Amino acid sequence: MDPLTIGSAQEEPAQEPAPGEPPHGPGPGAGSEPRPLRFTVASRCGPARTGLLQVRGQQIRTPAFMPVGTRAAVKGVEPEALERMGYRLILANTYHLLVRPGPEFIRQLGGLHRFMSWDGAILTDSGGFQAFSLSGLSRISEEGVEFRSHLDGSRHRLTPERTVEVQEIYGSDVIMPLDVCLGLPASREALIEAVQRTTRWLARSVAAWREQDRHALFGIVQGGTEEDLRIAHAQQLAELDLPGYAVGGLSVGEKNEEMHAVAGLTASHLPPHRPRYLMGVGTPEDLVACARQGIDLFDCVLPTRTARTGRLCTRFGDVIIKNARHAADPGPLDPSCSCETCRRYSRAYLRHLFLNRDPLAVRLHTVHNLSYYATLMEEIRRAIEQGEVERFLARFREDRSRWGVRKKG
Ligand SMILES: [Zn+2]
Numbered sequence: 001m002d003p004l005t006i007g008s009a010q011e012e013p014a015q016e017p018a019p020g021e022p023p024h025g026p027g028p029g030a031g032s033e034p035r036p037l038r039f040t041v042a043s044r045c046g047p048a049r050t051g052l053l054q055v056r057g058q059q060i061r062t063p064a065f066m067p068v069g070t071r072a073a074v075k076g077v078e079p080e081a082l083e084r085m086g087y088r089l090i091l092a093n094t095y096h097l098l099v100r101p102g103p104e105f106i107r108q109l110g111g112l113h114r115f116m117s118w119d120g121a122i123l124t125d126s127g128g129f130q131a132f133s134l135s136g137l138s139r140i141s142e143e144g145v146e147f148r149s150h151l152d153g154s155r156h157r158l159t160p161e162r163t164v165e166v167q168e169i170y171g172s173d174v175i176m177p178l179d180v181c182l183g184l185p186a187s188r189e190a191l192i193e194a195v196q197r198t199t200r201w202l203a204r205s206v207a208a209w210r211e212q213d214r215h216a217l218f219g220i221v222q223g224g225t226e227e228d229l230r231i232a233h234a235q236q237l238a239e240l241d242l243p244g245y246a247v248g249g250l251s252v253g254e255k256n257e258e259m260h261a262v263a264g265l266t267a268s269h270l271p272p273h274r275p276r277y278l279m280g281v282g283t284p285e286d287l288v289a290c291a292r293q294g295i296d297l298f299d300c301v302l303p304t305r306t307a308r309t310g311r312l313c314t315r316f317g318d319v320i321i322k323n324a325r326h327a328a329d330p331g332p333l334d335p336s337c338s339c340e341t342c343r344r345y346s347r348a349y350l351r352h353l354f355l356n357r358d359p360l361a362v363r364l365h366t367v368h369n370l371s372y373y374a375t376l377m378e379e380i381r382r383a384i385e386q387g388e389v390e391r392f393l394a395r396f397r398e399d400r401s402r403w404g405v406r407k408k409g
Pocket residue numbers: 333334337338339340341342343367368369371372
């Protein structure tokens with residue numbers, strides 16, 4: 001018997017239409033109605049695919065990475081620099097903007113895009129994850145999440161309806177529904193409950209989604225690492241024919257290999273003509289592994305957060321800039337990188353800035369790490385287009401292990 005009492009968990013993965021073939025099914029806002037988001041698959045290599053995501057007049061080639069602008073800013077880097085690196089879609093956090101400066105304030109200032117002077121597209125998360133993890137006093141019920149601000153203790157309530165409303169006030173191009181994300185390991189019973197509540201909350205989110213021609217709502221698949229739950233939930237949400245789908249509840253304590261496998265399994269049961277977004281993942285290794293499994297969109301604080309701690313991603317492995325070996329190194333951080341930082345500054349200078357806590361170190365490091373991610377995604381797309389994903393993966397792994405420092409830690 002199906003754990004979620006819908007469909008069969010043993011069904012074959014969804015059939016992929018040929019590249020360029022129009023998506024089947026009408027979908028929200030299809031036909032002559034304006035649609036806030038369009039997605040077409042351009043090429044495939046195994047389960048991996050490249051595509052074109054059109055949102056807010058932007059043409060975003062996928063697989064793509066979204067920098068995280070938690071409080072309406074990618075820390076230390078101005079929007080113009082993001083544009084120069086080729087980014088056209090960023091993520092902002094509903095929770096942080098809700099507690100300060102607040103949605104009504106942002107509305108008065110003309111919405112999130114105008115407030116932060118960003119012409120590109122914005123995806124906002126639901127805020128639920130931070131309401132739990134940052135607020136010491138939070139309570140979850142069928143109604144939603146009640147919490148106190150981690151800044152001033154003020155009371156807030158996030159229901160599925162309020163979460164959609166707040167993101168519509170921000171003017172977000174892609175909005176995420178409130179969901180229940182459990183840390184792993186979790187019991188199967190708890191995971192089933194989380195999946196079922198996520199589904200009930202999604203139905204309320206869809207009902208509260210008023211401006212369907214302006215904001216694209218994604219569904220979020222949960223289910224931990226239980227394969228049958230993932231498949232059943234993906235199929236259940238696919239029936240809603242939403243503009244896109246996210247794989248949530250990963251990178252929360254499970255092993256990396258497990259996470260890649262679950263992301264791939266979930267992706268294979270989502271509608272092939274809709275974008276698939278893997279939430280909050282991850283390292284360069286994760287991006288390559290999961291793009292290979294058919295994921296189209298990624299976001300993670302990792303490249304921006306580690307940049308601020310002086311950990312820099314390069315083609316040949318991560319560099320810890322404060323290490324004494326870089327003290328008198330006149331060479332660039334990554335000789336294969338053409339970013340503004342690597343073109344102009346030496347390792348010795350970057351280390352000097354970092355040790356002196358100069359804010360310029362944050363900016364230069366972040367520019368490099370985000371450039372590295374942008375270049376990596378471009379290389380992944382090229383490998384998929386050329387049908388050489390496996391060869392690319394082997395070379396990527398070999399290159400990344402060359403300087404000895406690999407995973408975060
Ligand atoms: Zn660079």
